[in-house]
Amino acid sequence: MRKKISIEPAKRVKDLPPYLFATIDKMKEKAVAKGVDLIELSIGDPDIPTPRHIVERMRKAVKNPKHHQYPSYVGMLSFRQAVADWYRRRFGVTLDPKTEVLSLIGSKEGIGHMPLAFINPGDYVLIPSPGYPVYPVATLFAEGRSHVMPLLEKNDYLPELGKIPRSVLAKAKLMFINYPNNPTAACAGRAFFRDVVHFAAKHNIIVCHDAAYTEMYYDDDRPMSFLQIPGAKEVGIEFHSLSKTYNMTGWRIGFAVGNKKAVAGLGKIKTNLDSGIFQAIQEAGIEALATKDSELKKIRAIYRKRRDALHSGLTQLGLEVNKPGATFYLWAKCPKGYTSMKFTALLLNRAGVLTTPGNGFGAAGEGYVRFALTVPVKRIDEAVRRIGKIL
Numbered sequence: 001m002r003k004k005i006s007i008e009p010a011k012r013v014k015d016l017p018p019y020l021f022a023t024i025d026k027m028k029e030k031a032v033a034k035g036v037d038l039i040e041l042s043i044g045d046p047d048i049p050t051p052r053h054i055v056e057r058m059r060k061a062v063k064n065p066k067h068h069q070y071p072s073y074v075g076m077l078s079f080r081q082a083v084a085d086w087y088r089r090r091f092g093v094t095l096d097p098k099t100e101v102l103s104l105i106g107s108k109e110g111i112g113h114m115p116l117a118f119i120n121p122g123d124y125v126l127i128p129s130p131g132y133p134v135y136p137v138a139t140l141f142a143e144g145r146s147h148v149m150p151l152l153e154k155n156d157y158l159p160e161l162g163k164i165p166r167s168v169l170a171k172a173k174l175m176f177i178n179y180p181n182n183p184t185a186a187c188a189g190r191a192f193f194r195d196v197v198h199f200a201a202k203h204n205i206i207v208c209h210d211a212a213y214t215e216m217y218y219d220d221d222r223p224m225s226f227l228q229i230p231g232a233k234e235v236g237i238e239f240h241s242l243s244k245t246y247n248m249t250g251w252r253i254g255f256a257v258g259n260k261k262a263v264a265g266l267g268k269i270k271t272n273l274d275s276g277i278f279q280a281i282q283e284a285g286i287e288a289l290a291t292k293d294s295e296l297k298k299i300r301a302i303y304r305k306r307r308d309a310l311h312s313g314l315t316q317l318g319l320e321v322n323k324p325g326a327t328f329y330l331w332a333k334c335p336k337g338y339t340s341m342k343f344t345a346l347l348l349n350r351a352g353v354l355t356t357p358g359n360g361f362g363a364a365g366e367g368y369v370r371f372a373l374t375v376p377v378k379r380i381d382e383a384v385r386r387i388g389k390i391l
């Protein structure tokens with residue numbers, strides 16, 4: 001008989017934080033097995049299909065044999081040009097498509113690879129909590145150290161840069177920020193971004209702004225790009241995604257823009273690990289970026305109705321919940337006596353409503369749950385009705 005080898009995960013895998021959603025997953029499975037009519041408000045994945053013109057462009061592009069070969073690593077120049085055109089139209093920011101734009105297999109991919117490109121073992125990465133779990137995990141994979149910047153309600157969910165210890169700053173190399181924010185739905189203005197540029201320049205830190213939600217807004221006052229701030233391109237890079245804006249989460253396409261050296265460094269990791277995005281998808285991406293605002297307005301109107309329904313519904317039930325100016329999330333305080341997990345379990349087991357416990361986004365998210373606006377108004381009304389019965 002052959003001897004069995006021992007298959008041991010690497011330390012970086014063993015060091016992954018415990019999967020907080022395991023309990024919830026089990027409860028969800030149980031509920032589904034019992035035949036509960038579950039209202040799923042936990043995942044940040046649009047339920048609305050990708051606009052037709054984008055799907056049509058893909059349909060045509062997929063038939064073209066030239067797209068069947070390896071794509072260019074850095075992305076088709078036509079896609080990067082479309083990104084630069086979009087940035088100029090939308091933000092008034094000029095980008096060189098050859099050196100300041102990099103296509104990504106979804107922005108998660110770029111965010112995940114960023115620490116690998118710039119972090120040496122022991123370097124610090126400044127990370128918001130609550131926040132997108134990829135920031136700390138990617139830091140761990142690159143053998144960096146996370147320094148948590150708590151996002152607190154009393155500070156409008158902006159990090160207090162002045163509170164970061166000197167000893168951390170001396171070894172800090174990257175900083176992640178994300179506005180409009182997932183999960184708190186907070187927005188940041190010019191003043192905050194200015195502070196960040198100044199701070200980064202002073203302490204020699206590369207800013208990574210995750211801008212996945214700039215197009216998911218409700219007011220006339222549209223979210224900004226970090227790169228609109230003078231000097232931002234000297235210190236940072238911005239990650240963008242077609243996923244949420246154009247209902248394209250399954251397509252896997254995004255991009256990074258900004259500082260040339262940051263873009264090149266990230267590109268270097270990518271050329272050694274992946275071979276780019278299927279070109280037919282890049283063609284669809286070009287089409288997406290040219291989507292008429294009238295089309296996007298319709299999508300925003302759908303989310304606005306949902307937001308208003310859930311916000312007023314939960315508020316009337318006495319829950320303390322924000323009315324987001326952007327993103328498709330509502331960040332609700334748990335009632336007295338409930339932790340995030342306990343409240344999530346209550347909503348799931350007694351109302352058949354699935355939300356995300358706030359502590360799943362980091363310790364500073366404890367005491368909150370996140371609702372995603374990913375079901376039609378009728379289902380939102382039903383969720384509110386059911387929650388009303390148990391509160």
Ligand SMILES: *Cc1c(COP(=O)(O)O)cnc(C)c1O
Pocket residue numbers: 044105106107108109132178182210212240241242243244249253254
């Ligand atoms: C959804 C999301 C992303 C990633 O989107 P991709 O589909 O990988 O482009 C990145 N950051 C945040 C905060 C998100 O919520």
